[in-house]
Amino acid sequence: MKTLLSATLMLTLVPATVQEPINAGELKPESSLPFTMTQAATFNRPWRIAFLPDGRMLVTEKVGPVWLVTQQGEKTPVENVPPVLYQGQGGMLGVFLSPHYATDHSVYLTYAEPGPDAGTSGLALARARLASGSGTASLESPQVLWRDMPKGRGGQFGAQIAFSLDGRFLFLTVGDRQRMTPAQDPNTAVGKILRLTLDGKPAPGNPMAGKTGVATIPLINPPRDTELAKTAPVISAYTFEEPNLAPSETWSSGHRTPYGLAFAPDGRLWEAEHGPRGGDELNLIEPGKNYGWPLVSYATNYNGVPIPSPDTRPDLTKPVIYWTPIIAPGNLMFYNGAMFPQWRGSALISGIATQSLNRITFDGKGGATPAERWSVGYRIRDVEVGPDGALWMLEDANPGGLFRVTPK
Numbered sequence: 001m002k003t004l005l006s007a008t009l010m011l012t013l014v015p016a017t018v019q020e021p022i023n024a025g026e027l028k029p030e031s032s033l034p035f036t037m038t039q040a041a042t043f044n045r046p047w048r049i050a051f052l053p054d055g056r057m058l059v060t061e062k063v064g065p066v067w068l069v070t071q072q073g074e075k076t077p078v079e080n081v082p083p084v085l086y087q088g089q090g091g092m093l094g095v096f097l098s099p100h101y102a103t104d105h106s107v108y109l110t111y112a113e114p115g116p117d118a119g120t121s122g123l124a125l126a127r128a129r130l131a132s133g134s135g136t137a138s139l140e141s142p143q144v145l146w147r148d149m150p151k152g153r154g155g156q157f158g159a160q161i162a163f164s165l166d167g168r169f170l171f172l173t174v175g176d177r178q179r180m181t182p183a184q185d186p187n188t189a190v191g192k193i194l195r196l197t198l199d200g201k202p203a204p205g206n207p208m209a210g211k212t213g214v215a216t217i218p219l220i221n222p223p224r225d226t227e228l229a230k231t232a233p234v235i236s237a238y239t240f241e242e243p244n245l246a247p248s249e250t251w252s253s254g255h256r257t258p259y260g261l262a263f264a265p266d267g268r269l270w271e272a273e274h275g276p277r278g279g280d281e282l283n284l285i286e287p288g289k290n291y292g293w294p295l296v297s298y299a300t301n302y303n304g305v306p307i308p309s310p311d312t313r314p315d316l317t318k319p320v321i322y323w324t325p326i327i328a329p330g331n332l333m334f335y336n337g338a339m340f341p342q343w344r345g346s347a348l349i350s351g352i353a354t355q356s357l358n359r360i361t362f363d364g365k366g367g368a369t370p371a372e373r374w375s376v377g378y379r380i381r382d383v384e385v386g387p388d389g390a391l392w393m394l395e396d397a398n399p400g401g402l403f404r405v406t407p408k
Contacts, residue, residue, distance in 0.1 A: 021310070023298070024370035025278070025323040029356065033374050035340075035391070035405045041073035042399035048331075049384045049392055049402075050095045050107065057386075058107065058130075059394070059402065062091035066109070068137040071386070071404065079138035080128070085114040085121040089155030098127075098198070099167035105129050107139070108170070110159035115151030122151035123159055123174055125200055145200025146172070148189055150238035154178035154222040156257040156274070160331070165263055169203045170196050171251060171285075173258035173271065178222035180229035180294040183254050186247050187213035191293065193258065193271065193285060195251040202248040207288035213244035225301035226294040254291040254316065260332025261285075265345055266364055272332040272349055275299040276307075278324035282332075282349070283317070284366050292316040298324050320368045327351035327358060327373075330381040330396065337389025339407055346371065350380035352396055357383060378403070 045062040052058070058078070059067045063086045066078040084092045090112030098106035106127055113124035125146040128139035154177035162171045176183040176191040183191020186208070195203045202209065218234040260272030269285040279299025283291055296310040298319070310318045330350035335343045347360040347368075355378055359371040381396035383405075391405035 019320060019367040021298070021318050022321045022368075022370065023324055024321050024358075024373075025280075025325045025327075027358075027370055027373050029373045029375040033376070034408055035374075036408055037376065037393070037403040037405050039401045039403050040071065041069060041075060041402040043067070043394070043402065044398045044400070045091070045396065046381065046394040046400045046402065047092065048094045048096075048382050049394060050097050051384065051386055051392075052097070053102065053387070055387050057384075057392070058095045060092045060095045060109075062086060062093065064092050066092065066095060066139075068132060069402070073402070076132070076135060076137050078130075079136070080142060081139060082109065082111060082124070082126055082142060082144075083114060084111045085119075087112070087119065087121070090121050090157060093157060093159035094161060096161045096163075099163045105131070108161055109139075110157075110161065110172070112157060113144075113147060113151070120151045120153055122148040123157045124148070125161075125172060125196075127198075127200075146194075146196065148174060149240070150217075150219050150236070152177065152179075152219050152221070152235075158255070158258045160259055160261040162261040162263055162269065165267055168198070170198060171261060171269065172196060173255065173261050175257045176255065176293065179220050179232075180223065180226055181220075181232070183256065183293050184290075184295065185217070186250065186253070187217050187244060189246045189249060191253060191255050192246075192250045193252045193255060193261070194249040195287075196249060202245050206248055206251060208247040208250060211247040213246045215240055215244060217244070225303055225305040226307055227301075227305055229294060251287055252285050252289050252291060254293045254295070256293040256297075260329050260349060262332050262334055262347070264334055264347070264362060265336060266362075268366065270332060270347065270368075272329040274328055275322070275324075275326060277302050277304075278326060279307075280323040280326045280329055281319035282321040282347075282360065282368060283319050284368075286317070289317040290315075291319075298322045320366075321360065321370060326353055327356060328353035331383060333384060335385055335391075337385045337391075339389035340391075348383050348391070350383045350393070352379045352381060355379055357393075 158173035158175035257274035
């Protein structure tokens with residue numbers, strides 16, 4: 001295990017190929033689909049799938065429930081799920097199996113935890129043991145391992161997890177909550193990717209390991225654009241009861257809406273995030289790097305206010321691929337299954353706005369190239385691979401379909 005950890009960290013620190021960012025926004029869809037989509041079930045705003053070893057899956061609905069689902073579409077409600085604030089982009093979000101699920105039966109949840117005031121919430125990371133019987137399922141001994149404080153307003157939670165290849169650490173994406181400027185503040189986890197132990201503590205070896213942040217941080221409401229964010233009024237100040245661990249948790253910074261996070265077969269960590277009006281990104285994530293939001297973007301604000309280009313800031317890390325116009329990535333996963341052998345080693349990114357599935361190829365040196373875009377006719381929130389190599393997709397809608405995807 002130590003050998004694998006050392007190899008992974010060495011690879012993480014090897015300089016990647018310098019590649020000028022590729023704009024894949026104008027990539028045209030393929031004329032036909034090489035796969036068939038078969039609907040198995042429907043849900044209310046489904047968000048994430050996590051496959052169990054026996055082929056059943058856990059499916060989250062943003063409105064709150066978690067379901068245990070067979071591949072034939074039979075649904076069992078999971079009891080003892082934590083309360084969430086379903087509002088805008090918030091609610092019950094991610095579900096992920098522990099890397100040691102075979103022995104501990106633990107699952108991790110990410111969700112919008114309700115705040116003290118109406119309409120406020122904060123991203124929370126919880127762990128529980130999944131127990132299931134004949135027609136029953138429940139989360140036992142749930143424990144919140146980490147939470148973003150202070151709780152406030154805004155969407156863009158991030159809420160994605162990737163486990164290190166040695167199974168010792170988890171990487172958690174924390175979106176900017178539409179507040180923008182905190183993504184550049186080292187004293188808050190907002191707009192960052194964190195590297196934590198499996199118990200939710202700062203992981204050893206992080207870029208700012210052992211450092212703590214200021215005791216009191218300001219809270220702002222989401223501003224209309226990146227320029228107004230610079231002078232957004234402080235609505236309250238929050239003082240931590242314990243030391244502020246945000247700096248020692250942080251692996252990378254300057255992220256907006258990081259909905260996709262996954263390790264490639266070669267051990268490199270990749271992330272997909274939303275831009276505003278343009279500027280969706282695929283980033284190679286490296287420790288200590290600043291990915292620029294909201295200082296730069298290949299985009300403009302929704303109201304047309306300009307944002308400086310990443311080309312003006314060589315000190316910030318550019319995306320490897322960006323999309324202008326956007327695809328609105330729902331998630332990112334690497335395929336290594338049996339049904340689509342021609343895709344092994346490729347990444348698949350779901351496109352919500354473009355109702356598409358997008359394939360990306362990699363050169364093994366930190367470079368990536370857009371391959372195909374397939375229009376599937378549904379707002380795809382999640383795409384995952386099942387034990388037999390079939391793909392499974394979730395539609396971002398109510399009702400939103402669960403689809404099994406197999407070769408034609």
